[in-house]
Amino acid sequence: MLSERRLEVLRAIVQDYVGTEEPVGSKALTQRHKLGVSPATVRNDMAALEDEGFIAQPHTSAGRIPTDKGYRLFVDKLAGVKPLSSPERRAIQNFLDGAVDLDDVVGRTVRLLAQLTRQVAVVQYPSLTRSTVRHVELLSMAPARLMLVLITDTGRVEQRMVDCPAPFGETSLADLRARLNSRVVGRRFTDVPQLVQDLPESFEQEDRGTVSTVLSVLLETLVEETEERLMIGGTANLTRFGHDFPLTIRPVLEALEEQVVLLKLLGEAKDSGMTVRIGHENAHEGLTSTSVVAVGYGSGDEAVAKLGVVGPTRMDYPGTMGAVRAVARYVGQILAES
């Protein structure tokens, strides 16, 4: 096991490297930190830390930089979560309180997080799996063309065009609208399929085709609606990444454009508590030189979605974790109020 002082040396290395972005040597370390020992001793400790794989040298006779494993140890054992200052907290609250609807909440959150952490922020929309149907509306657009409008209890509206196999009269339409609503209103999305299963049978032969079509579109919409969406922001912060730009930044930008990748990324985070994935711990190829700090948020105890930031492995973990946690907490409050 590593001695107390060696851990201290590791902590100092991480802190200095995060600050300066340059490999840190033994002499500089003893000057900037009160370790109470000489550079030579630190060198020995460094050699030990390197043997264990916590730090590495970019080239012979340069200083050391932390490895992914080193950051991992730092995050797990050495770093706390740095709470925000109270002006910061107030700023967060003020900024989020101004939001008028869900889109606005998410939008503001993403900007806020990007600003606070100076990194790329990712915020997932609250999941709709627990949503219920408020109303289903059917409108006749043309003899064999309907529009289906679905309204959820969270206030979201989705609409779809339906091409019917046969013309569909106004009375049949009103009939279908009424029966459909009486069955599904107030019900959870997941229950709807069973509830409407036998609906076509109760219609005249000639209308059954259309009813089935409408139902299948409805079910499709429900599934899609629960699909998770997210918003990202602060991509300009990627320019602070490092010196060897193009090669580092490109795959990251590409990964960020793939919503699927991001959703998986957030999905991999623990449901409760904060998750930090460092460098190669990220499954995705393009993100092996980034770290992801993610946390769930929700109106109650239960997380309804996740948010987080993506940044270089060389990031200020305590500060970032503090900001992420604080923002998640406030967003949760806002959601609970509305």
Place this chain on the structure above:
Amino acid sequence: MLSERRLEVLRAIVQDYVGTEEPVGSKALTQRHKLGVSPATVRNDMAALEDEGFIAQPHTSAGRIPTDKGYRLFVDKLAGVKPLSSPERRAIQNFLDGAVDLDDVVGRTVRLLAQLTRQVAVVQYPSLTRSTVRHVELLSMAPARLMLVLITDTGRVEQRMVDCPAPFGETSLADLRARLNSRVVGRRFTDVPQLVQDLPESFEQEDRGTVSTVLSVLLETLVEETEERLMIGGTANLTRFGHDFPLTIRPVLEALEEQVVLLKLLGEAKDSGMTVRIGHENAHEGLTSTSVVAVGYGSGDEAVAKLGVVGPTRMDYPGTMGAVRAVARYVGQILAES
């Protein structure tokens, strides 16, 4: 005035520079283009073009590169719009045909445009102001609570809660719904206020308050919810920008995150025909080394929104313009169909 050959030289310079990204010299020009004159002659022409401000030298004894003014001349006088190949057209159509709703159409468009042009794509959602009303739906949520749903011809849906001053019966509701729709369906938003002005008078005394309330909410929705949205994609293409990365790319990323900036950018584009803004012609600070190619699109002759791409001034204008125009055309078709 510039002679025919000098224009030809400018065209050759632009083409070569766009291809190679390197300053082009007189000798190389005569080799790669059949100008029928010697390098020395070309040098004289170049000197003239430089005097006029169409080209410039990065440093003495390097080749020439086009200036913004040079690109402007190229685009206005020398370059056509390169039509897409028919496989490309087919691919566009196939890809866009798969869209299920408005969000999907816009999302697919943005990805398509980014891929085709290998640049950053920006697509504005069809604006509500220029749209017409397809349907207004009223739903009773509680005795004195209604939901108003507005459906536009572009497939966009907005909904609002309405708190009524008095309970409102189902028959009155159906009545209002019918009369409202008969007046406004197919009409432009801007015409709606006049069309519904006298509607409350035709109702029973006790319902007039509610009708007025509903109408005012409707008008509010029409006016206030004109808020224009847009989607961007292909930011990874920014990495192809140039060699002097960080400084170039950062302000662009920042500008792209400001929806306001982008909306203004598209807003400045002409309503009909294609608009090309080159380098410093862009008002925004961060975009002075980019060019914007934008065009309106819509279901009919009239543009309901705009789309375009943002790329380095050194871009393939004919190809980009061709792709932008083609995509706009197909999106217009898709919107007209739905």
Place this chain on the structure above:
DNA sequence: CCCTGGCACTCATCAGGTCCGAGTGCCAGA
């Protein structure tokens, strides 16, 4: 009058070489 070939000149880029110093590993002594 315009085009052409020739010529002197400029200057960015590259390869090769030298120097410097931060940083290391190791070792003997406290």
Place this chain on the structure above:
DNA sequence: TCTGGCACTCGGACCTGATGAGTGCCAGGG
């Protein structure tokens, strides 16, 4: 176990000269 000293390594900064693409200018020819 810590410390100071010492030899060693090696990347980066700096200088240098050679190279060559490209220019401007000019005198001569169609």
